[in-house]
Amino acid sequence: MSREPREVVLTVNGRRYSARAEPRTTLADFLRDSLGLTGTHLGCEHGVCGACTVLMDGRSVRACLLFAVQAEGHELTTVEGLAPEDGQLSSLQQAFHEKHALQCGFCTPGFLLSAAELLDLKPHPTEDEVRAWLSGNLCRCTGYQNIVDAVLLASSRREEGAR
Amino acid sequence: MSTRMFGEPVPRTEDTRFLTGRGRYTADFEPGAAHAAFARSDLPHARILSIDTEGAKAVDGVLGVFTYQDLEGQLAERLPVLVPSDALIAPHTQYALAKDEVCYAGEVIAMVVARDRPTAEDALERIRVEYEPLTAAVSLAGAAKGEPLAHLDMADNVAGAITEEAGDVAAVFATAPHVFEWELRMERSASMPLEGRAVVARYDELEDRLLLHDATQAPTGVRFGLAMLFGMEIERVHVVAPDVGGGFGVKVIQFYPEEVMVPWAARRLRTPVKWVEDRREHFIGSNQERGQIHHVRVAAGVDGRILALEDRFEHDTGAYCSYGLILPIITAAQLPGPYKLANYRYEMRSIFTNTVPTSPYRGAGRPHAAFVMERVIEHLAGELGLDSLEVRRRNFVQPDEFPYHVGVTFQDGGPTVYDSGDYPRGLARLLDQLDLEATRAEIERGRADGRLLGLGFGAYVEGTGIGPYEGASVSIGPDGLVSVGTAHGTQGQAHETVFAQIVADELGVPMDRVRVTTGDTRRLGFGVGTYASRTAVVGGNAVLRAASEVKRQAAAVAARVMEVAPEDLVFEDGAVHVAGAPDRSIPLGRLAMASNPTRYAFGVDAEEGARLSQLAYAGGDRPLPEGSKPGLAAVEYYSPSAGVFGFGFHAAVVDVDPDTGFVRVLRYVVHHDCGRIINPMVVEGQIHGGVAQGIGGALYERIAYSPDGQILNASFMDFLMVTGAEMPRIELVHTETPSPSNPLGIKGVGEAGTIPVSAAIANALSDALGVPVDRMPMMPEDVLELLRTAPG
Structure with a gap:
């Protein structure tokens, strides 16, 4: 080749x-x-x-x-x-910040994009659905709990039916 | 009034760059650099008969291929022992590139440098190594008996040995009402940060300067070591640990061969060289931990009090022992945990095997210690027909017994002395959160339905915040920005935030006016490193000292400018004012300018400096008063005389699937005490992550070696790290027992979450299965095997 x-x-x-x-x-x-x-x-x-x-x-x-x-x-x-503009954070990024969903930050980009896709496909997932969806991303720092909470927070801030 | 930052769940200042893809990890530097790749031994133990690099050298784009023959001077010697010890009998470390003998599969033999990584790997395939295979010592139990030998030049496999005794163990055993004996094993695991190791070196020939970006936990050690190995003036070598994608211990070792060879190549080839470890390399070439076998004898009274405990244990140090004997020393010193062992004796032997070398992994010898001790408590309670929680309480060090002397040597070489604690209160808090009676009743109901449910506890005491020292530089710029610099790095522990909290409080400035840079020897030359849950404690107290000194300087200048006594000044909102007169205030930036009586005044604020200068001359004084320095800047160090001891209790409820052996953790409850808390949000995050690593280590993660010395699961497809789908929601409660040993009253937290997890899970599984679980981890196949032997 x-x-x-x-x-x-x-x-x-x-x-x-x-x-x-x-x-x-x-x-x-x-x-x-x-x-x-x-x-x-x-x-x-x-x-x-x-x-x-x-x-x-x-x-x-x-x-x-x-x-x-x-x-x-x-x-x-x-x-x-992901951020709407320079100097701003998307609602998901903001939720990660507020919920302390990142530590070393290395896995964070992958989690953000996986979670963004999830919320796009299913704006209001359950906790179990978030955990299952994100099981394709490994994090060695956070124990996942705050990541899951951040995704649920971002979800809760979405207007019903919004994509 | 400024809000006090210490103790508040302040959101992290470092988050934005990570969330927007602007983190700066080692692999992101020097995008045009040449890449190194390493040829590694295929065999766990062999003589190298020949290495043919001609084919590799002929590959287009290759800049150089190097073997041991290319090394000279100190670099041709074994790499240094990081933590020497008199008890280290055979201080074998590896060579930067293997010389004659390889002692583990993965040991570095040759280096290729090429224009990019794919080209370097193309060349690697053309390196021919001829070996004479040797028998490999793989299992710890076998190696401990000296069969076969892991190193050709040794008569046995003992790297080092220590025996210590507190009290008179033999006398107690001779008369004790009960004597029991158990064997407990923990197998090998690994830190597995998501970012592997990485090194980027740039050598500037004109300036004779070497700059290394290194995903390390200890940049200062790397800096001093490289200067020594290369014969360079220390001021011409700098090491930066930029954003580091997790460490957990594996990145604290100096030196890994790659860490020496990459800067060596950058100097030799006069071009920037980069090496970014891939995951397979990480499995076979980065340090691991955990393998130990314990043989415990316990003498007990009828009431469950432990009268004496003797532990003979072997520690698997792998092929080399660059970290000396620290791991088994930690195990031995921390084994008693929260319990009073008036008569305690250990005999430790650190054993070479032909496996990847070991060094600390989060917990560092303590998960094994807690596992052994907590299994002893459960065994004892079972043998004597007592409630294990009551056995724990009867053996606790009591709140009025601090400082408490354990009676054996701590990892820093001093005595092991617990500074403070309240174990009965901690256990009570845990049981409240758990709701013990309701939980037990629920388990009984589940069992009546045929489910295999179990409840288990784990306790630990963790020595944290050890010396020798850390330092910090704090300065105030002309714009009032406060710069904080440390030499010790960070790997996600939020040091940028917690150090800023300390400084914000001390200087009365808003958080967003504080900038923290960690892990950069250009900012501070001296420091030790981020390990042993020590950085917030030792580094944090150094930061406090430096900020206090800057405050003193600023007060002296303000006193001169405002013609008041320094004691009358208040620091608030980034300015200084006289108490009771907040309208008369001077911003810190202006004070920084005033403190520097320069001849040339740049800008309005600087005129204050010039004015003070003139005033001084007019009065016949010096522009810089005796004993003062220009600028508001200080470097201070904090050196603790001993560690500080956090503690906690964990409870796990597990549900075992009898068909698959899969264990689901239904509840995980944590009590934790790390003294005063700087940032509860950060502390909880550390505990969450620690528990996840603990649960992974207890139920999913094991480095599986074949009998012939190859790792069978050297990928994320086969080494199963815990994911969010397996993790239970962690229930966390705190107590705060301040440390009397440092001004902030704090203790470390980094490793705490991991330490008692294997103990708690093993106890829960023992409860669920009705058979003792005396080895960890417990994968589904191990659980099924135990189920087959279970009674009934």
Whole structure:
């Protein structure tokens, strides 16, 4: 297989990017090294820990298990794109802050994106549903309780029926 | 009036950057750097006959391939022992790159540096190592008997041994009404922070300066060590631990080979070099902990009082012992927990095996100690037909017995002395929250329905806040911003927030006017490190001292400017005013300018400095009064004479599925006491995380070695870390027994949550299954095995 770099054109956080990537370059490495978006973290590089979770066309994917070339033409959201504006926090980010849902912060981007997807699909989940949904993300610091509470808080602040 | 910050659940100041993807972890620095990758031993024990690197060197994009042959001087010696001890018989540490013999699968043999990581890994595949395989000592029980040998140059596998005795154990055993004997085992686990280790080195040849970004818990040690190993002037070496994605102990070791080789390569190749550990490397190349076997004898009275306890135990130190004997020493010193053991003897042996080396993992020798002691209590209660809670109460150190001397040596080399505590009150608080009678009744009802339910308790005392010292720099800038700098780093414990709380209170400034930078030797050269639940205690008291000194300086300047006595001044809202006259106030920033009698006044505020200078000359005085310095800035250190001892009690209710062996934790109740609390929100977060690691360690996480020395579960697919779906909601209650030993009255909390979890879960499982659970962890297959042996 050719190792020749190819042009990858994609949209990240509403901005169009074009950069070259070897076919074997993962989406995570591409985001971090080629686009400078280092908020996406790598915890295992085999698809278990969820730290590298990003949204592709609104659905969560593991950036360590996709090649950059597979994201060609798609729309991605990373942690850098969650806040409505610079200097502001999204309601989910704000809830994480208030509930002390992060400690070292390394897993946080993945949790935020997984939780954002959950609240998008199901604005008012139960605690058990939150725990089950987030079981694809590992955190070694918080014991999960405050993360779960933060997601429930963000959910409770959503207007009924809001997406 | 300013609100006091100490004791309040102040939201964290560091959160915003983490929430928006702007954290700065080691891997984020030097995006264009060359990458290192390491060839590691495939075998747990072997002689290296030859290493062929020619193929690797020929790969396009490779900048260098290095083996032991490339090392010179001190770097060609074994890496230093971090914590030396006279009892260390065989202080074997590893070489930066393996020399002749490899002693665990994963040991670093060669380094490749290439333009990027994939290229470096391509080259790794072309390195050929020829081995002569040797038999490997894998099991602790076998290695303890000296069969086979883990190191070619040794006659047995004993790295070190210590025996200590308080009282007269033999005499008590000779006359005691009851003597019992049990064996207890804990297996190997690992810290597993979500961020692995990482090192980025930049060497500036023109300036002869080395800057290392390192995901370490101890940047100062790395700095001094590198200066020594490279023969560099200390001021030309700096180490920064930026945002670190969790540590839990595994990142406190200096040196890991990669930590030395990456900066070595940056100097040799004159280019920035980066190494970011992958998860498999972390499993086979980063330190682990926990493996111990205890043989306990207990002499007891008919009332359940422990008259004497003797513990002979083996500690698995892995292939090397860079951390000396600290882990088993901690186990031995903390084994008595909250109980009075007037006659206590231990014989500890630290044993080499051909496995990944060990060093502290959250709890650091204490989870084993609590497990052993709490199982002893339950066994004893069972043998004597007593309620185990009553046995605990009868053996407690009482509130009026502090300071309490345990009678054996603490990890810092001094005596183990508990500074304060109130164990009966702590246990009572736990039982209130649990609602003991209702819980027992509910368990009985469940059992009547055929469910395997159990209730278990665990207790611990944790020595925290040990020396030798920590320092802090505090200064006030011309804009009134207060800068706080420490050399010891942070890995998520909210030090930026809690240090700011301390400073905000002392200087009377709002939280958002305080900036804390941790883990940067450019800010402060001296410090020790973040481990042993010590940073809030030792670092926090250093921060208080530095802030107090800056306050004294500011008061002296204000007194001169305002022509009042320093004692009459009040610090509030970022300014200083005379008591009773808040309208006459001077902002701290202006005082900082006034304190610096510069010749050139930049801006209106600075004119005060120039004016003071002129006034001084006019009066025939010095612009800087004798004994004062320009600026409002101080560096202070705090060095405790002994540790401070937190304590707590845990209760677990478990539900065992008899078909699958899966254990569900239905309730988990925690009582916790870490003295005065700086930030209850942060303390609760530390406990939550600690308990989760404890539950993971008790029920899911075990480093599984094959008999031939390979880790069988070296990935997150096979090493199952606890997730939010398994975790119960933790019920947490506090008491606050202040420490009399430091000005803030605080004790450490970082490891507390983890320590008694295996004990509580083992006791709950014993209760549920009706058979003693004397080894941990208990995975479903272990539970099923026990169920097969259970009576009835």
